[in-house]
Amino acid sequence: MARRVRIASCQINTTVGDLDGNADRIVAALRTAADADCDLAVFPELTLTGYPPEDLVLRPGFVAANRAALEKVAARTGRTAAVVGFVDQGRDLYNAAALCVDGAVVGVAHKRILPNYGVFDEARTYAPGVAPFTLYEVAGVKVGITVCEDAWSPTGPVAQLAAGGAELVLNLNASPYHRDKDDERLRLISTRAADNSCGIVYVNLVGGQDELVFDGGSFAVDANGHLVAGAPQFVEDVRCFDLEVRPAYRKRSLDPRARLQGEDHPVVRVSGASRARDPLAALEPVPSLSSIEEVYRALTLGLGDYVRKNGFGDVVLGLSGGVDSSLVAMLAADALGPDRVHGVLMPSRYSSDHSVDDAALLAANLGIDARTIAIEDGHRALEGMLGPHFEGRPADLTEENLQSRIRGVVLMGLSNKLGWLVLTTSNKSESAVGYATLYGDTAGGFAVLKDVPKLVVYELCRWRNQRAGHALIPENVLVKAPSAELRPDQRDDQSLPPYEILDPILEAFVEQDRSIAEIVEAGFDPEVVDRVVRLVEGAEYKRRQTAPGVRITIKAFGKDRRLPITNRYRG
Numbered sequence: 001m002a003r004r005v006r007i008a009s010c011q012i013n014t015t016v017g018d019l020d021g022n023a024d025r026i027v028a029a030l031r032t033a034a035d036a037d038c039d040l041a042v043f044p045e046l047t048l049t050g051y052p053p054e055d056l057v058l059r060p061g062f063v064a065a066n067r068a069a070l071e072k073v074a075a076r077t078g079r080t081a082a083v084v085g086f087v088d089q090g091r092d093l094y095n096a097a098a099l100c101v102d103g104a105v106v107g108v109a110h111k112r113i114l115p116n117y118g119v120f121d122e123a124r125t126y127a128p129g130v131a132p133f134t135l136y137e138v139a140g141v142k143v144g145i146t147v148c149e150d151a152w153s154p155t156g157p158v159a160q161l162a163a164g165g166a167e168l169v170l171n172l173n174a175s176p177y178h179r180d181k182d183d184e185r186l187r188l189i190s191t192r193a194a195d196n197s198c199g200i201v202y203v204n205l206v207g208g209q210d211e212l213v214f215d216g217g218s219f220a221v222d223a224n225g226h227l228v229a230g231a232p233q234f235v236e237d238v239r240c241f242d243l244e245v246r247p248a249y250r251k252r253s254l255d256p257r258a259r260l261q262g263e264d265h266p267v268v269r270v271s272g273a274s275r276a277r278d279p280l281a282a283l284e285p286v287p288s289l290s291s292i293e294e295v296y297r298a299l300t301l302g303l304g305d306y307v308r309k310n311g312f313g314d315v316v317l318g319l320s321g322g323v324d325s326s327l328v329a330m331l332a333a334d335a336l337g338p339d340r341v342h343g344v345l346m347p348s349r350y351s352s353d354h355s356v357d358d359a360a361l362l363a364a365n366l367g368i369d370a371r372t373i374a375i376e377d378g379h380r381a382l383e384g385m386l387g388p389h390f391e392g393r394p395a396d397l398t399e400e401n402l403q404s405r406i407r408g409v410v411l412m413g414l415s416n417k418l419g420w421l422v423l424t425t426s427n428k429s430e431s432a433v434g435y436a437t438l439y440g441d442t443a444g445g446f447a448v449l450k451d452v453p454k455l456v457v458y459e460l461c462r463w464r465n466q467r468a469g470h471a472l473i474p475e476n477v478l479v480k481a482p483s484a485e486l487r488p489d490q491r492d493d494q495s496l497p498p499y500e501i502l503d504p505i506l507e508a509f510v511e512q513d514r515s516i517a518e519i520v521e522a523g524f525d526p527e528v529v530d531r532v533v534r535l536v537e538g539a540e541y542k543r544r545q546t547a548p549g550v551r552i553t554i555k556a557f558g559k560d561r562r563l564p565i566t567n568r569y570r571g
Contacts (some may be wrong), residue, residue: 002244003140003274005168008041008080009239011216011231012208015309015410016050017062019069020101023048027076028082029238034080036240036280039271042170044205044214045148046095046133046401047087048073051174051205051214053087057125063089074100076273081138083145083171093296097145097172099136101270107136111147112157119176119212119551119559133157133265140273141245141419144169144198144265151200162196167200167223167245174205176297177215178554180291182233186219194225197248206236208305211437211450211551211558213298214359214408217222225249230286242280257462277540295456295552302550303448304335307421316420318407319343319363319370321355325376326362326473327415327461328448332423338367342420345372346407348379356404358474365472382406404440412443422548423446427456431546431557432506434534435496442546450549452555453506454499505532511555534570541565 010029014022033041045051047193048069049062056062070086080246081101088108089097095111110129114122144161151158151171174474175185185202187351193200199222206216218231220243279523289297293568307315315332319325327341331339343363347356363370382402390398411422422444425435428451436442449457461473495500508514509532516533520526543557544565555561 002246004279005038005040005139005141005143005243005245005274006038006277006531007220007241007243008038009200009201009203009218009220009231009237009241010035010041010043010231011204011206011218011237012043012047013236013305014044014047014050014205015207016053016209016414017056018050019048019065022050023069023072025513026082030076030080030082030458032075032238033240034078036408037277038080038200038240040143040170041080041082041178042171042201042203043082043084044203045097045172045174045192046087047172047205048084048086050209051085052122052209052212055125057087057093061225063087064094070098070100070105074098074105075103077101078102079089079271082134083170085147085174093125094129095122095126096129096146097170097268097286099145106239107134107145107268109147110147111150111240113149113153113197115149116371120553133161133164135161135164135265135267135336135537137269138271141277142167143270146422148173148175151189151202154192158192158198158200159196161265162198162248162355164263165267166265167248168243169193169196169200171200171202173203174214176212176551177294179295179552182217182294183216185217185432186221186227189219190225190227193221193223194244198225199223199243200244201243206234206301208302208309208550210306210558211302211548212329213302213305213550213552214448215294215298215301233289233294234301235242239283240280241283268290270395283395291520292459295452296460296463298552299331299448299452299460299550300335303331303446304421306446306537306548307336312421313418314340314342314418314420315423315446316342316344316411316414316418317423317425317444318411319359320425321358321362322425322478323461323473323477324427324449324478325359325450327457327464328425329362329366329368329424330461330464330472331448333366333368341366341368342414343368343370344411344414346371346375346410347372348375348403350403354476358477361474362472362477365474375403378406378409379403381388401437401440404437405443406445406500408437408440417443423448424549425449426546427452427454428553428557429499429503429506431543432539433496434512434542435535436542438542438545442542443545447547447549449550450546453503453553455503497532501528501533506536509533509536510557510561511553537563537567537570540567 088094099107112129116123144166205214217233231237424444427449
């Protein structure tokens with residue numbers, strides 16, 4: 001009684017607004033699926049527009065062009081049905097999925113649960129779907145279609161489709177990455193499948209889009225929630241597999257979670273009964289990535305796609321001999337190739353010999369271009385210009401920050417003249433507490449480490465060295481005390497708590513929204529916690545002026561965490 005459906009999960013890397021390019025990518029993947037004699041080719045959420053299109057969808061011309069691109073894709077379909085994400089227009093706009101077969105669009109499903117939290121604000125531009133559910137009979141199996149968040153609610157569309165007769169549910173996703181999210185997805189979808197006695201095919205977008213990275217990791221589970229097929233993370237992949245679908249009534253009769261109540265949904269027949277054909281070869285298991293490798297792969301994908309999709313050529317960054325700039329240089333070399341990465345050493349009177357040597361050794365290890373532009377003359381010139389206006393006041397952070405701002409001017413000058421994108425090197429810990437110079441080391445076009453805490457910076461460096469089998473990042477960079485080197489013998493821990501204390505406090509306050517009292521109760525010194533919280537809240541105006549960067553935690557600065565700059569609440 002088992003029926004076999006052959007499915008292609010098509011996790012592709014789309015670009016927001018590139019309607020023709022995205023359509024061509026869909027057609028290419030569809031061709032692969034058709035060559036494998038698949039019944040269904042399933043694509044990610046909003047495949048045609050790219051995700052998230054944000055306020056592009058408020059332009060009528062864009063919505064019309066997206067519909068024309070859908071017709072172009074539909075015209076290229078044959079027996080293999082394609083399920084494609086697009087923006088549908090009726091009385092309102094809808095985040096939608098179209099089922100296309102034999103040259104035409106034969107069905108459309110609208111997303112019903114619109115996320116409106118974190119980086120999501122879909123309720124701003126879309127209306128929730130309310131039309132009655134429709135099932136599609138493919139190879140003798142009743143198939144329902146859902147979009148992303150629809151599968152997250154235990155009583156939502158998956159349960160409602162199953163109650164109305166669905167034996168298999170397709171779920172189109174644009175689910176942004178954060179650390180360890182792939183395990184969370186698999187647990188949730190497996191539970192949803194087992195609870196409703198229906199298989200689920202989960203297809204996710206892959207690629208970088210501004211701050212977001214989509215990690216792919218598509219998979220399919222059967223009606224018992226068991227993994228049937230999986231795709232790798234962070235790469236495009238068209239994975240063809242056979243899914244056996246057995247009559248659901250037996251499992252539902254024996255499983256107290258699945259005594260579903262509901263009326264049968266109408267069924268549109270797409271293809272005939274399951275056909276006899278040679279089964280596909282068993283899929284090789286997809287190697288799982290360690291947690292830290294996931295983060296590294298997310299950063300390289302996000303950086304590489306930002307550069308490529310925005311039409312930049314080479315990148316440039318300041319090389320200080322410190323751990324942050326070393327990691328950014330290595331990520332850039334891995335993402336773009338070392339020939340497109342330029343490091344600039346900008347020593348001042350306070351730069352130590354070992355930092356200059358460490359920066360030069362790093363550049364040689366990575367094979368990137370390195371050049372030296374000393375800033376001492378510029379620093380003395382600015383001190384001379386401003387000296388009369390500072391008369392009678394002792395030297396302080398002002399003179400230190402002049403050095404950082406000179407370096408920003410140098411890098412932006414190279415950017416303007418040579419067309420290189422400036423990569424900033426500040427990490428999340430520094431950004432959180434304002435330990436970065438506005439218009440200095442924050443100046444640039446892309447902040448690779450914007451959401452990477454300092455301790456994770458070290459973790460990433462050691463992982464990459466271990467993978468290389470030798471010290472790409474010199475060991476001295478990893479063992480010396482962190483320092484901005486803007487005054488003699490300066491160390492970060494003279495201005496901040498040690499990162500082993502600072503980072504857990506920041507995680508609790510920024511990512512978990514814990515109060516000062518709750519953080520103190522967890523065992524941290526009250527004075528330290530109060531000081532850190534005041535630094536975080538006082539630096540909001542700085543963070544608003546910084547470049548975009550890759551999101552890798554559950555809550556990044558930006559869309560995830562929207563707080564007023566003018567704010568007197570201190571908790």
